[in-house]
Amino acid sequence: MTSVAEGHRSGAGLRTNKAPAPVQRPRLTVGFILAKRFTLCAFANFVDVLRLAADEGDRSRPILCDWAILSDTMDAVPSSSGVTVQPKERLGDPAKFDYIVVVGGLMDETPSLGAAYTKYLRQAADAGVPLVGVCTGAFFLHQIGLLDGHRCCVSWFHHADFLEQFDGLDPVADQIFIVDGNRLTCSGGASSAHLAAYLVEKHIGRAQASKSLHIMIIDDLYLPEKPQPGVTLDLKTQDPLVRRALLIMQQNIDFPLTVKEIAKRMGIGKRQIERHFSSALGISPQAAFLRIRLTFARHLVETTDKSIAQIAVDCGFCDSSHLSRMFRRRYENTPQEVRRTLLEGLG
Incomplete structure (x- = not known):
């Protein structure tokens, strides 16, 4: 009779020659650029939809989705509420992401993103990476010439501000988000979750998108044409x-x-x-x-x-x-x- 110890040593009946399961590449990857004094709610809603869609249940493993907060300095970024967020990695190759998302905030306190981010976003545009403007993120994209020829969505609350600051563009403030080619924009707040769910549905599936919104106690997926409240x-x-x-x-x-x-x-x-x-x-x-x-x-x-x-x-x-x-x-x-x-x- 073979002892248990001998069985362990020989591997008889206890080991298999199965090759390790291949690492699954995320179906959706997103890089975030947070403006100083960004709107925390808009960012949190967007990233939580990704988090909840990325794994089974509510385990938050970045399997189906992956995301990173990008920075030129790696300094913590303050939100408009005072809560700070620590970036994960430095600006690099934008083509590694499926989307680059710019989350805006208080424009009076952050009039521009800065040279490093401007250069990075233009590289992303040249590489064909779709750009997303969340909340006043659309302001920044237009400011550096990356919304020319595109429709964009802004909050009804900021509509007059947008017209005052930027000529040559007619922003749309009666939809929750707009997809115009490789430019996507939303008004912030709950609409950030719906735009993120739109991307999840497109790249992963409707079930995962609906699951995320339901866990967040948000109504099911809205189409872009849904009017803003x-x-x-x-x-x-x-x-x-x-x-x-x-x-x-x-x-x-x-x-x-x-x-x-x-x-x-x-x-x-x-x-x-x-x-x-x-x-x-x-x-x-x-x-x-x-x-x-x-x-x-x-x-x-x-x-x-x-x-x-x-x-x-x-x-x-x-x-x-x-x-x-x-x-x-x-x-x-x-x-x-x-x-x-x-x-x-x-x-």
Whole structure:
């Protein structure tokens, strides 16, 4: 009889000649460039989708996905919340990644990425590596000429800032993200997770993308055309065309657009948008726009000390008398009466 010890020495019945399993190359690799004072939420949402899709369950091993935070100095990068993130590797060959993601943040405090990052991103573009702008990352890509000829997505909150700082580009602020060839941009926040899930679905599979979002307690995958959420409105609809039109209205409260101008921005006909509003909300686009402006005017009356004349200008009315007439029709009181009642209540 062969002893257990002899069996171990001889390997009888205990060893196999199986070759080690080949190391699986990740199907999706992402390099991150974090601007100083970057938005932590936007970065965390993006990278957590990759993390959760990269392995079975929630074990976080970078098997199907791999990612690295890149740096020219290897100094920790401060986020806008004060939390710092330590880079993993220095800038090298951008072609080793499937995507390079630039996560922006507070533009006033970080007016540019710097020469090293600019050079690296241009090398990536020359090598055909798709570039992704997250949050104000689109600002940086446009700043160095890498969004020329491409549509880009920015937050409705930063839309006016983008127009002020950059000429020659019309940013889109009524979609959660945009894929335009090898340029991908999103508005930040939860939209970062949806853009990351889009990449996971493309390179790994829909199941992994959905799993990531579900674990993060985020709704299932959204298409790029999903409208961004904006200022809270009492106009509720699931019609994506109407929701996009409402968002455009929100972004132009101080300078009301005609229905024809809104339709042109959306690439549809005036009659089409009118039919959708009638079906979804039971009112015309003009009436919806007026309601949005009056809702915002009431918000300013109740929460700020701005003069009624200034509120009228901010909400696109000719003067305070025009605002007061429309306000009374809607709320049965003038702005002055609403404010007086609030002040009496405080007293």
